[in-house]
Structure formats: structure tokens, C-alpha cells
Amino acid sequence: MSVLPTLDGLDVAGRRVLLRADLNVPLDDEGNVADDFRIRSSLPTIARLRDSGAVVVVCSHLGRPKGIDPSLTMAPVTARLGELGGFPVEQIDGVAGPAVTAAVHNVPAGTVAVLENTRFEEGEKTNAAELSDALAELADVFVLDAFGSAHRAHASTVGVAERLPSAAGPLLEAEVRALGRLLDDPASPYIVVLGGAKVADKLGVMSHLLPRVDKMLVGGGMCFTLLAAQGHGVGDSLLDADRIEEVGRLLGEYGDKIELPADVVVAERFAADAASWVVPAEAIPDGTLGLDVGPATIARFGEAIEGAGSLFWNGPMGVFEWEAFRRGTAGIAEAVTRCSGFSVVGGGDSVAAIRMLGKDDEVSHVSTGGGAGLEMLEGRTLPGVAALQQWVRE
DSSP: OOOOOOGOOOOOSSSEEEOOOOOOOOBOTTSSSSSHHHHHHHHHHHHHHHHHHEEEEEEEOOOOOOOOOOOGGGGGHHHHHHHHEEEOOEEEESSSSSHHHHHHHTTEEEEEEOOOOGGGGGTTTTOOOOHHHHTTTOOOOEOOGGGGGSSSOIIIIIIITTTTTTEEOOOHHHHHHHHHHHHHHHOSSSSEEEEESSGTTTTHHHHHHHOOOOEEEESSSTHHHHHHHOOOTTSSSOOOOGGHHHHHHHHHHHHTTTTTTTEEEEEEESSOOEEEEETTOOOOOOOEEEEOOOOHHHHHHHHHHOOOOOEEEOSSOOOOOGGOOOHHHHHHHHHTTTTSSSEEEHHHHHHHHHHTTOGGGGEEOSOSSHHHHHHHHHTOOOHHHHHHHOOOOO
């Protein structure tokens, strides 16, 4: 597991702390926060810094703006942060520069300042030196607590950490510890459940984990490329034809570990109200597409999940957004909550399913980062984590 500098070794009393949080939350059609899970997850770190006498300046990205986009302003996030935290919060009009520096330095004691969307700045994603310098001028020390962004070498994750005394926040620490446990010494049987639309997004983690796991259960849209590699027809289901050969090699080498759906829910069209029925996974009719895993698969996958000593789940089993095709994902979520081993859930829809059941506390660790978690389990070093390691004191 990566060794990180922590808040225990960082003097923050009376100092200005730039906190890179992960407040990238979904917004509804009216521009209000639709899901505040990540905001709530950041509150303990902010409270700890405030209680330690620090002046807290929070920065985060929101969405994927191309330049300044008023629909992706941090204002609704800032408002929700204040409501949940119960402390005064001030929205700063900008990310960096002389005016922002002056505004941050004038924030009253006890008030949390929130910068504007970091991706409004052109230099954020390129880790531009100018933006990194300007962000570093805002504070005395830096805390990275945004695991969901730690796999990006951005100015607000890496650039600042190279310029200010830095530490990992408790949330980042917990993420690295939990995922490190799955890499270093997972209890057996080690079960990995993968879903989601694109098999290409999961090939790295499949290749890295298959030698280590006891079983890898694959559902979601990605399973159809594996079924096709076995020679089965998949109708009009989602298919990455360019990856068939690659997944075929994995099936050839680790076919005893990879478990695919026994049955799937199919429909004749991709629509929330489409008529649907269950068919064997090896007999998907022409002119239909698979939109969820079937009841036999839910039962089989669920049995393996409940008996896991170590468990990782990333990705829905079907079109989770539509109620008619949500049973597979909900069934897996139920099984995960009954797992008595060490369980980690990562990825937006997987986390949403667990939270929908109201059983977050029945999972060992609910991750705030999907892509970052996958990259870590691929064995890759996250740039944000690497940037912090220069501050480890022997």
C-alpha cells in the first residue's frame, strides 16, 4: 500500500489550507444538487481542518465544461455544502489570480471559501505551471482529499502538491487503504464483479486482477463482447467488435475464473417502456438487445458474492437508469450488503444502487472514485498520490 503524508504530520493551525475536494456531483434540470454523496463525504475533512484552526479554501471541478460554463458553476454546490455543514460558506468568483487571492485572504475566520469550477481554467487539465503557481499563492499548505481526481495530473491535484507542503486528507487515506487491501493481501475467496457499458474501460483491471481473483463475475453491456468471443450471437446488444480478440485471449487463459450471465433480459428496442423477457444468454434472438441480467444470473452471482472473503464491485448489471432493467443491479447490491467479507463498491451506478437500498453502512467501503479506483486496481500509480509522496517524512 502507498505510504502517504497525513494530516497528523501537517501543521494547519492558523494557516490557510487549500483543500482539493471531490465535489463533482450531479445537478438536476433546475441546476440544483441532485445527489450530495460526495459533498457529505468531504464534510469530516473540512470539519477537522476548521476545528484545528485552519482557514479552509476548497477547490473542485464540476462536470466537463469547455471553458467557462454558467450551468456548471460551483454556486449550488457551495450552497449545499453550507446547508449540510452548518458553517458559513463563501463562493469566490474565480479560481486563481490577484482578485481571487485578495478575496481568499479577506475571508472571515470560520468561513469556508469555495473557489469556482477549476476546469473553467484552461491550464487545469494540462497542469500548467502558471495556474499551479497561482493556486499555490492562495494558501500555506495543501490537502488532497479528492480520490476521484487523484488519477488526473491536473494543476489542482499535482501542480499545487509540488509547490506547497502537502498531505492526504482522511478520505483519500481511506480510499487508498481499502483498495490497497484488495491488491496486497485479499482474503479468499476473492470475488470481483464488473459491469457497465464498455468492456474497453475494464480490460486493464481484468488483466491485472484475473491472476489474483478466485472468480470474476461479468455483467452489464460489457458482457456481450465476451459472449460474442465465445461464439454466441448477441443480437443487437452492445458490442465492441474491436475487443473480441483481446477478451477471447482472456477467456482462453482464465476461462475457469470468468463467469458470464446465464440469462439476460432482452427487448426489441432501447427504451424504458419496451416490452421485455428473459432468455438464455447463449440464445439471444436476432433483432433484440440485452438490457439486464436475468434472475438465474442474479441468484448465481449473488451466491458467490455472499460467500466472498474479499469483494470488489464496479459497474451496473443493466440499464440501471430505467426501472424495468434495474433488477440485476439491485439484486447484486442486495447480495453485496449480505457479504460477510471485506467489500468495496466503486463507480457511480454501483454506489447509487447501494445508497438506494439505504445500506451504505453494510458495505466495508463505498468509494467516491470510479475511474481512480479502477486505475489503482490495475496496478497503476495515481499521479495525485505520487505527488504527495515527496512529502513523506521518514
